Amino acid sequence: KQEVTQIPAALSVPEGENLVLNCSFTDSAIYNLQWFRQDPGKGLTSLLLIQSSQREQTSGRLNASLDKSSGRSTLYIAASQPGDSATYLCASPQGGSEKLVFGKGTKLTVNP
Amino acid sequence: DGGITQSPKYLFRKEGQNVTLSCEQNLNHDAMYWYRQDPGQGLRLIYYSQIVNDFQKGDIAEGYSVSREKKESFPLTVTSAQKNPTAFYLCASSGQVRASGANVLTFGAGSRLTVL
Numbered sequence: 001k002q003e004v005t006q007i008p009a010a011l012s013v014p015e016g017e018n019l020v021l022n023c024s025f026t027d028s029a030i031y032n033l034q035w036f037r038q039d040p041g042k043g044l045t046s047l048l049l050i051q052s053s054q055r056e057q058t059s060g061r062l063n064a065s066l067d068k069s070s071g072r073s074t075l076y077i078a079a080s081q082p083g084d085s086a087t088y089l090c091a092s093p094q095g096g097s098e099k100l101v102f103g104k105g106t107k108l109t110v111n112p
Numbered sequence: 113d114g115g116i117t118q119s120p121k122y123l124f125r126k127e128g129q130n131v132t133l134s135c136e137q138n139l140n141h142d143a144m145y146w147y148r149q150d151p152g153q154g155l156r157l158i159y160y161s162q163i164v165n166d167f168q169k170g171d172i173a174e175g176y177s178v179s180r181e182k183k184e185s186f187p188l189t190v191t192s193a194q195k196n197p198t199a200f201y202l203c204a205s206s207g208q209v210r211a212s213g214a215n216v217l218t219f220g221a222g223s224r225l226t227v228l
Contacts, residue, residue: 036217041200042221043222045219102147
């Protein structure tokens with residue numbers, strides 16, 4: 001059974017800093033891994049999806065990597081801005097099913 | 113614009129009452145999902161539907177019911193049997209990413225249910 005863990009639960013950084021968010025998963029036979037952003041009281045917005053055959057995906061200042069052998073994915077945010085403040089969640093399918101297993105998220109605060 | 117609409121945004125319920133949360137999508141997605149989110153918790157799957165007139169229980173289906181009579185709609189009823197219904201409820205739908213075959217989820221804005 002796939003389990004997804006995100007540490008730390010919260011992170012605070014000054015504006016302009018490059019940062020890395022971590023996501024660990026237990027089932028290395030992973031199909032894909034998705035990163036989402038959630039603003040307070042809102043739904044989730046998909047940021048990046050990495051297929052099992054890929055090592056990384058990039059979108060603007062965001063770069064997500066996937067290392068199946070170590071059971072880890074990282075989301076790298078370059079030149080952080082206050083507008084990046086949100087909770088970031090990662091998720092992976094349970095086996096080959098439609099069911100996504102979510103981590104509890106990392107709450108990021110970027111201070112001006 | 114294509115997307116998912118959830119209503120109401122806020123809902124208050126007295127103990128013993130059933131309530132229904134609406135979820136409508138115009139993305140032509142086949143699969144739809146209901147998740148529950150509690151403070152400090154990850155999202156937990158309540159029900160999901162891969163096709164009209166068919167749905168499956170997720171991890172925490174007890175006390176909930178759904179229907180999928182139309183492709184666009186997947187309403188969730190929170191029944192009086194749900195012991196702790198106060199939570200943030202999120203509806204999502206998915207369509208396959210071309211070539212990759214992966215299902216990328218699109219979420220609605222959520223409905224916050226409070227039991228008085």
